[in-house]
Amino acid sequence: MTYLYYPGCSLKGTGRGYEESLLAVFDALKLPWAEIEDWNCCGATAYMAVDEVKAFTLAARNLAIAREQGGETAQVIAPCSACYLVLCKAQHVIHDSPEIGARITNALQAAQLTYGIHVRVRHPLDVLVNDVGIEKLAAAATTPLKGRKIACYYGCQIVRPYATFDDQYNPTSMDRVLGALGAETVEWPLKTRCCGGTLTGTIEEAGLRLNYILLREAKLRGADAIATACPLCQFNLECYQDKISAEYGATRLPVLYFSQFMGMAMGLSETQLGMQRNFVPLAAV
Numbered sequence: 686m687t688y689l690y691y692p693g694c695s696l697k698g699t700g701r702g703y704e705e706s707l708l709a710v711f712d713a714l715k716l717p718w719a720e721i722e723d724w725n726c727c728g729a730t731a732y733m734a735v736d737e738v739k740a741f742t743l744a745a746r747n748l749a750i751a752r753e754q755g756g757e758t759a760q761v762i763a764p765c766s767a768c769y770l771v772l773c774k775a776q777h778v779i780h781d782s783p784e785i786g787a788r789i790t791n792a793l794q795a796a797q798l799t800y801g802i803h804v805r806v807r808h809p810l811d812v813l814v815n816d817v818g819i820e821k822l823a824a825a826a827t828t829p830l831k832g833r834k835i836a837c838y839y840g841c842q843i844v845r846p847y848a849t850f851d852d853q854y855n856p857t858s859m860d861r862v863l864g865a866l867g868a869e870t871v872e873w874p875l876k877t878r879c880c881g882g883t884l885t886g887t888i889e890e891a892g893l894r895l896n897y898i899l900l901r902e903a904k905l906r907g908a909d910a911i912a913t914a915c916p917l918c919q920f921n922l923e924c925y926q927d928k929i930s931a932e933y934g935a936t937r938l939p940v941l942y943f944s945q946f947m948g949m950a951m952g953l954s955e956t957q958l959g960m961q962r963n964f965v966p967l968a969a970v
Contacts, residue, residue, distance in 0.1 A: 687717040688812065689751045689761045693768035694726050700765065700916030702959030706944040707764055707809055709957040713948070714817055714825060718762065721751055727763075727771040738785060742792045744775035745800055749793050752801025760805045762812060764944075766842040766915035772806045773847045808843055809944070810858040810914060811850035822865045827952040829867025835946065836871050836908035837863065838899065838922070840915045841879040859943050863912060866950035871906040875899055880921045889928075896921050897929045900936040910939040910967060912946050923964050939965045 688711075696704040711718050724747050732740035751759045763769040779786040779800065790800050813822065837859040844856050851858045856877065860870040880899060884892030899922060903911050913919045923940040930936050941963065948958040955961065 686760065687719050687755065688807075689755050689759050690718045690720045691724055691727075691747055691751075691761050691763045691768060691772070692720065693724075693763065693765040694729075695765050695767075695916035699920055700942075702962040703764060703916055703919070703942045703944060705957065705959035706942055706948050706953075709953050710944050710947045710951065713951050713953060714821075716812070716817070719754070721747060721761070722754055723750060727765075727768045729767045729771060738788050740771075741775045741778050741785070742789045744771050745779060745789050745793060746796070746798060748772065748776070748801050748804045748806070749798035751804050752799060755804075757801060757803050758805070759801060760807055762807055762809055764809050764914070766840050767917065769806065769808050770842040770847070773849070776806065777847070808850060808914070810843070810862065813862055814858045815850065819861055819865045822862060822947075826866045826950040828950060830863065830946060830950050831867045833868045833946075834871055834907050834909050835863055835868045836873050836903040836906060836911045837876060837943070838903075838911050838913045838918060839877050840913065840918045841877055843914060844877060859912060859914060863943060863946055866947060868946065868950075871903070871908045873902055873906040873908070875902050880915075880918045882917060882921075885921050885925055892921065893925055893929050893932060896925060897933045897936060900926070900929065900938055901933075904936065904938060908938070910941060910946075912941055912943040914943055926965060937965060939963065939967050941967070 692704055725743060728740040728743045751761050763772055779789055793800055839856045844851050844853050864870050881892035881895035919940055926937055945958045
């Protein structure tokens with residue numbers, strides 16, 4: 686089986702380091718993947734405020750293309766938290782609301798597409814833990830992350846409202862992956878607390894404070910870096926650190942994608958992992 690990779694908009698833009706590191710890790714683990722052909726934006730959350738049915742149809746189009754490309758039981762890998770949530774939400778709406786589902790499937794049929802009812806949407810952490818397995822991941826660590834204390838930050842979207850592969854209130858999949866690679870993952874209660882999302886671009890004061898709280902707590906728990914699975918979370922936590930420090934005091938902390946940490950442990954190069962794209966390098970701590 687070949688996993689169908691759905692990058693979404695972020696992993697081709699601000700989240701390039703996520704794409705580069707994740708695909709490098711998949712290749713190193715010999716996981717077969719192929720990018721979904723002619724994919725489109727999932728709609729994220731903004732489209733929902735304009736027209737929910739059209740927004741869900743945009744998301745469902747990607748699943749219909751995945752069905753054509755990978756068959757009725759194709760498995761779609763959606764690394765971006767917002768993409769993962771929206772694709773899952775579209776599936777639930779089509780299944781749970783016959784009237785809306787019919788409008789969506791009719792719209793797809795007008796474009797000669799058929800919705801893939803059995804297409805499965807999965808997060809990379811789900812694949813790594815449940816398909817690859819912790820033992821195989823541990824064996825892949827050629828340069829273990831020993832001595833590295835990492836706060837694993839899941840954000841608010843990959844386990845809420847659909848906890849399909851991890852616990853809704855206390856997810857541990859990222860902790861288990863990085864722990865298998867030699868890191869010490871710290872216990873902290875804010876692992877699923879929202880970073881504020883787009884508030885940093887709309888009500889900046891509120892967004893900065895939410896991210897300050899996360900950075901401060903990670904440091905108080907002894908973390909020397911944060912690992913995340915969301916491009917927007919990574920952007921908010923890393924790129925606003927100068928403004929956060931000016932407002933609230935020093936909070937400088939590297940924020941990497943979990944896949945970048947994985948690649949480090951597996952001996953992949955910094956260029957392969959997109960490390961040059963990080964604003965706060967690990968060497969800064």
